[in-house]
Amino acid sequence: MYVATKGGERAIGAAHAWLEEVRRGDPAQPEITAAQVEQQLGLAVDRVMAEGSCHDRGLAALAVKQSRGDLIEAAFLLRAYRTTLPRFGASLPLDTNAMVLSRRISATYKDLPGGQVLGPTFDYTHRLLDFRLAAAGALPGGAPQGEPDLAPTPRVTELLAQDGLMQREAAEEAEPGDLTRQPLSFPADRPLRLQALARGDEGFLLSLGYSTQRGYGGNHPFVGEIRMGEIAVEFVPEELCFAVDLGDITVTECQMVNQFKGSRTEPPQFTRGYGLVFGHGERKAMSMALVDRALRSPELGEGSEAPAQQQEFVLSHCDNVEATGFVEHLKLPHYVDFQSELENVRTMRAAVMKERGE
Amino acid sequence: MSVLARAAAEDIVRHLADLPPLPAHRRLRGPETGLVMVRGRAGGDGAPFNLGEMTVTRCSVRMEDGTIGHAHAAGRDQAQAEIAAVLDALMQQDAWRPRLEALVIAPLEAAQAERRAATARRAAATKVEFFTMTQMR
Known part of the structure; x- marks a missing residue:
């Protein structure tokens, strides 16, 4: 059971303001742009698109930035955003x-x-940390090019x-659920x-x-x-x-x-x-x-x-958005729920104590 | 339209520089951004299934002479969808079609083909050449 509680607005406002500062990190460092995330953290962007179930690299990159790199939170943001858009229809099946x-x-x-x-x-990399990447600067040399085989x-x-x-595979053309x-x-x-x-x-x-x-x-x-x-x-x-x-x-x-x-x-x-x-x-x-x-x-x-x-x-x-919703809801106020549990446990304890006392 | 769907608005506009100003148009619908559910097939060639959505922006316009143009493009670039819809309408007019094809579509198409070819060349360089060449089946 949930009851409306009041009184947290100021604390919530302050928490979110602090979150923005923490997200930005040390202001002495340049701010990362969504375009940089899109280009340089491409696999995080891809994962957010897949689990957010919405293909849009720019939006997914923005979500990664906004979520401070928490990819499940980013997928959640993308899922929430998609609910604001109309559905034009469905594509032909990809070939x-x-x-x-x-x-x-x-x-x-x-x-x-x-x-x-x-x-x-x-694959076939040695999984050794590459400290050249710690020092930004040089562009990687051009990847070799071959003659495409048609x-x-x-x-x-x-x-x-x-x-x-x-x-x-079954040759079915039914409208999928x-x-x-x-x-x-x-x-x-x-x-x-x-x-x-x-x-x-x-x-x-x-x-x-x-x-x-x-x-x-x-x-x-x-x-x-x-x-x-x-x-x-x-x-x-x-x-x-x-x-x-x-x-x-x-x-x-x-x-x-x-x-x-x-x-x-x-x-x-x-x-x-x-x-x-x-x-x-x-x-x-x-x-x-x-x-x-x-x-x-x-x-x-x-x-x-x-x-x-x-x-x-x-x-x-x-589904990690559903799972996170249900797991993380546990941290929301359950005061009344817990009060009844508390009473329950106290009653049971009293009964057991009384029995032992006799 | 498949070329315009892959071209950024600023690239389309840049190629319009050598053309006379485009005639006025009226928006019939949009530009508006929405979603298209992308479908795949089970096993690659079986029953269709819903893979996930993608953002798509669409626009429909009517030119002064009544020609209607439509555009749909992946992503959220509303300027792209609108200019593509205008060009879709103008491509139906004999006065515009040859010039648009030559000055806008062809160069954009060439740039896109070159981008694809560059990927293909990089991929080709990572093709594995095994030493034994026995056919295994």
Whole structure:
């Protein structure tokens, strides 16, 4: 129970004024701009866009600055902002095959058609602190340039599917459910699950994905393919009857390839776990793909004992804005609640003491 | 329009410098910023799902002669959406179309193509050349 309390306004005002000073930090240091955050802390911006479920680099960068780098707070700010905007409609589904690739790797085929492109990656770095970065100044030397290869880059999953070794995705064109319009109910179908996972907390999904690898609902996964790059978004406006190109966004896609023993109706084959996120978010896309596959285990007859296989558990807890709201509400005044608890405990204690006294 | 959707307002305006002043227009709608729900497909090629929203700015204008232009562009640049809507209307007029294509669209398109090519060249440099070349399938 909550009661309205008064008297905190002055303290709140002072707290927020101090917050602004703390956010700014030492005034002897130059102020960081949202544009600098956008350019130089790009992966923080990408994470906020993914978990804030709103692709806008400038807004996400502003949110990172405003939240002092607290990325969950930043996602919360972005989610709050999006509620102030009208929805014009939905895009045509992205064709990730047509992505302009900055990165594309496969752990299943060394010589896959179109090749493996590392892109700007932390992989194979030594994870040694680079003290040259502590001294600002020099621009990095130009990255080497190569001759672009125009060979097509078919999906690894498609190569397997052509040989009958990969389960095909259902050819459905149904209007997908939207959990921002209709609260989640269970069981949730795969499109809804993917929406929830795409905006889910990277840390939570990472841990759940990790749990499947360690044997909690395990299903030995391979990275069939990870691709990252720019993709055009097409949208059919209500006043026009053709699709218009809105521009490009960056997305990361992960196709996990998992063995499937087969069932009475289907022969043994591979199945996919799928991850797709805004921005360059490889860890998130991989985690999402692992959890997507784990959540498919009931439909594939693999049981649902492990936490990652339980959709109500996963989907109800993967949203960090919801989770933070409920956890952090505990610090709001619960004075009346607690008074009744206090009375309860006192009564119980008195009864026990009396019993012991006798 | 896909070129204008990727061009900043100031870049569009800069390319208009060598053209006569644009005729007057009236705003029919916007410019206004809203959201488009971006959809993906399960497994890349399966059932559509809602990935998340993106900001989009749209504008519709009517020129003095009655031609209507529309523009939709990712982001929140309202000046971009308005000028793009005006150019969309003018591109429907024979008097404007060739000049706009030559002086505005073509150079912007070339700059965008060069930006994409620069990314492709950097990506190409990070392509892995394995030593063994056996086909694994």
